Amino acid sequence: MKSIIVGTAGHIDHGKTALVKALTGIDADRLEEEKRRGITIDLGFAHTELAGVNGEVLQLGFVDVPGHERFVRNMLAGVGGIDLVLLVVAADESIKPQTREHFEILQLLGVERGITVLTKSDMVDAETLDVVRLEVEEFLRGTFLETPRSPIVAVSSLTGAGLDDLKRAMAEGAKHVPLRDSQALARLPIDRVFTIKGFGTVVTGTLISGTIHREEELEVFPLGRRVRVRGVQVHGHTADQAVAGQRTALNLTGASTEDLSRGMILAPPGTFTATRRLDVQLRLLPSASQPLKPRTRVHFHSHTMETVAELRLIGSAQMNPGETGFARALLPGPALLLPGDRFILRQFSPVITIGGGLVLDTVPSPRLPRDGDTLAVFAGGNQEKSLRLRILRRSHRGSSLSELIAESGMTKAAIETSLSARLRQGELVRIGDLWLNAGHLDALKLKIGNTIAQFHKNNPLEPGIAKERLREQVKAEQAVFDRSLQLLRAENKVEVAADLVRLPGQGVVMKDEEAESKKKIEEAFSSAGLKVPALHEVLAGLKIDRVRAQKIVTLLLREKALIKISDELVFHRTALEELRRQLAARKSKSSTIDVAAFKDMTGVTRKYAIPLLEYLDRERVTRRVGDSRQIL
Ligand SMILES: Nc1nc2c(ncn2[C@@H]2O[C@H](COP(=O)(O)OP(=O)(O)OP(=O)(O)O)[C@@H](O)[C@H]2O)c(=O)[nH]1
Numbered sequence: 053m054k055s056i057i058v059g060t061a062g063h064i065d066h067g068k069t070a071l072v073k074a075l076t077g078i079d080a081d082r083l084e085e086e087k088r089r090g091i092t093i094d095l096g097f098a099h100t101e102l103a104g105v106n107g108e109v110l111q112l113g114f115v116d117v118p119g120h121e122r123f124v125r126n127m128l129a130g131v132g133g134i135d136l137v138l139l140v141v142a143a144d145e146s147i148k149p150q151t152r153e154h155f156e157i158l159q160l161l162g163v164e165r166g167i168t169v170l171t172k173s174d175m176v177d178a179e180t181l182d183v184v185r186l187e188v189e190e191f192l193r194g195t196f197l198e199t200p201r202s203p204i205v206a207v208s209s210l211t212g213a214g215l216d217d218l219k220r221a222m223a224e225g226a227k228h229v230p231l232r233d234s235q236a237l238a239r240l241p242i243d244r245v246f247t248i249k250g251f252g253t254v255v256t257g258t259l260i261s262g263t264i265h266r267e268e269e270l271e272v273f274p275l276g277r278r279v280r281v282r283g284v285q286v287h288g289h290t291a292d293q294a295v296a297g298q299r300t301a302l303n304l305t306g307a308s309t310e311d312l313s314r315g316m317i318l319a320p321p322g323t324f325t326a327t328r329r330l331d332v333q334l335r336l337l338p339s340a341s342q343p344l345k346p347r348t349r350v351h352f353h354s355h356t357m358e359t360v361a362e363l364r365l366i367g368s369a370q371m372n373p374g375e376t377g378f379a380r381a382l383l384p385g386p387a388l389l390l391p392g393d394r395f396i397l398r399q400f401s402p403v404i405t406i407g408g409g410l411v412l413d414t415v416p417s418p419r420l421p422r423d424g425d426t427l428a429v430f431a432g433g434n435q436e437k438s439l440r441l442r443i444l445r446r447s448h449r450g451s452s453l454s455e456l457i458a459e460s461g462m463t464k465a466a467i468e469t470s471l472s473a474r475l476r477q478g479e480l481v482r483i484g485d486l487w488l489n490a491g492h493l494d495a496l497k498l499k500i501g502n503t504i505a506q507f508h509k510n511n512p513l514e515p516g517i518a519k520e521r522l523r524e525q526v527k528a529e530q531a532v533f534d535r536s537l538q539l540l541r542a543e544n545k546v547e548v549a550a551d552l553v554r555l556p557g558q559g560v561v562m563k564d565e566e567a568e569s570k571k572k573i574e575e576a577f578s579s580a581g582l583k584v585p586a587l588h589e590v591l592a593g594l595k596i597d598r599v600r601a602q603k604i605v606t607l608l609l610r611e612k613a614l615i616k617i618s619d620e621l622v623f624h625r626t627a628l629e630e631l632r633r634q635l636a637a638r639k640s641k642s643s644t645i646d647v648a649a650f651k652d653m654t655g656v657t658r659k660y661a662i663p664l665l666e667y668l669d670r671e672r673v674t675r676r677v678g679d680s681r682q683i684l
């Protein structure tokens with residue numbers, strides 16, 4: 053059974069609610085005030101079944117909207133999920149301001165199917181009806197409601213004339229409405245919240261995608277709260293599940309009516325993230341009275357939600373009426389929006405519809421590119437291309453599957469199907485949970501190679517660069533880094549020994565005389581204790597040249613075998629450790645030591661004693677107090 057949502061649209065008093073009643077038997081004006089004033093204020097709902105063109109049953113859910121200009125915001129909350137519109141024009145009044153405004157909204161929202169209904173045909177003569185029909189035809193030319201693609205049907209809800217023609221036209225129109233995807237991730241924008249005695253909290257809405265089952269857990273956006281579906285109703289009947297394209301009522305536990313309101317969205321838990329920043333494509337209506345400036349505050353309507361937004365134009369300083377462009381919208385609070393969602397913009401004052409558009413990207417990271425080229429790809433609507441760009445723009449950091457789901461709104465299965473060919477062709481790679489552009493993995497490998505080469509150049513006497521240091525320098529995720537190293541090893545481009553990475557044949561290759569010199573230097577200092585020789589004297593006694601000798605000293609200092617305490621003085625690690633032990637032992641007898649006592653204890657001259665004490669102060673082994681030192 054195909055389920056579609058039919059929405060009304062049109063000027064106040066043109067007979068929308070009467071038409072819905074004539075088609076379904078249900079009075080969609082449910083508020084007492086609506087009945088008293090004879091106008092629709094808020095959204096109304098009805099349902100019926102209709103024989104389809106091939107005799108199949110069509111399930112039609114109706115959303116009846118108010119025509120009054122003051123209630124356009126309520127109209128906007130209802131029009132989001134409709135598949136087929138009935139644009140209602142009263143034969144005795146023809147096109148009026150909200151006929152135009154509603155129709156512009158329908159076009160901005162991308163509604164693709166509909167029927168124009170000339171109501172109150174019983175109130176005019178045939179000649180007038182023909183004139184109105186011509187006027188309306190002219191008005192619709194070049195739009196999705198242009199004839200003969202979309203018929204114009206004259207009816208009278210009073211006498212019933214034309215209703216059968218309308219039903220036939222609806223069945224025909226329904227045939228062209230694409231099935232909404234019941235396999236997609238579910239989203240139910242809430243349009244009503246109330247309680248039913250004995251049941252508790254109930255919400256209703258048009259299920260715009262996916263399926264919702266009884267007993268399922270859902271997340272309320274932007275609240276972040278989890279709720280459980282205790283019961284499902286579709287068109288007034290209890291059901292085990294609701295599928296995309298159905299008017300849906302859910303009995304929920306886990307939230308009260310005070311917690312929930314119109315504009316919130318129910319979706320699978322832990323899948324999406326609400327956002328305050330989104331990049332959009334927008335169109336300014338030719339009827340907008342002013343151009344859009346770089347920073348403009350507007351009313352932003354999407355699904356059943358309404359908020360204010362600040363628009364920042366991307367790639368242009370100003371957008372003129374009738375133009376299309378890109379912008380970033382900043383919202384005061386988080387909202388669940390996904391690429392492909394439509395929105396309507398209304399001016400602050402006077403409050404009129406000025407434009408609308410398409411959500412392109414809801415990833416708030418300011419580091420990701422949001423230039424026109426990127427946004428144009430998202431706007432192009434090719435899912436595979438968009439996914440690839442999402443992966444590409446994260447370079448070698450890659451995109452996790454859950455990131456891709458949250459960013460695109462697509463299911464895991466849909467993403468994997470969409471990208472499978474590129475994976476096979478080697479254009480994309482998967483590393484653990486991450487998707488990467490193959491080119492970026494190659495670039496990372498190259499960067500790793502260059503970083504190691506540079507390291508060898510700067511540190512000729514080191515055997516290799518520490519893995520973690522290398523990973524930090526190339527800024528790679530662990531899994532991607534590990535895979536790159538693995539590939540580089542397999543290609544014999546790097547060697548990994550324990551925790552060190554080096555280029556093949558590189559690292560310290562100490563010649564015999566260098567190794568011997570290293571040993572000699574170290575011995576000279578370790579055997580001297582605190583009475584160390586001058587470094588240049590030690591170096592002068594070696595067989596190797598000065599430059600190489602100096603490098604060995606650097607290596608010894610880096611290994612912390614030698615420690616430099618001043619420009620002139622170098623000690624062996626063990627000598628300084630012994631000194632600390634001596635001081636610790638002394639502390640039990642006296643907590644202070646002066647220069648003379650230090651000289652006595654260590655046997656060194658003043659020339660060594662002063663720099664040593666200063667070193668100990670720096671190391672917080674001692675603290676200078678006047679002429680003396682406190683042992684800490
Ligand atoms: N004679 C005649 N009267 C109609 C017809 N359709 C609606 N009406 C009358 O027109 C008035 C307005 O009809 P509604 O259906 O409430 O109009 P609406 O478009 O829903 O109005 P809003 O929801 O307030 O925008 C009511 O008094 C209806 O009885 C029709 O086909 N023939």
Ligand SMILES: [Mg+2]
Nearest residue numbers: 068069091092
């Ligand atoms: Mg009405």
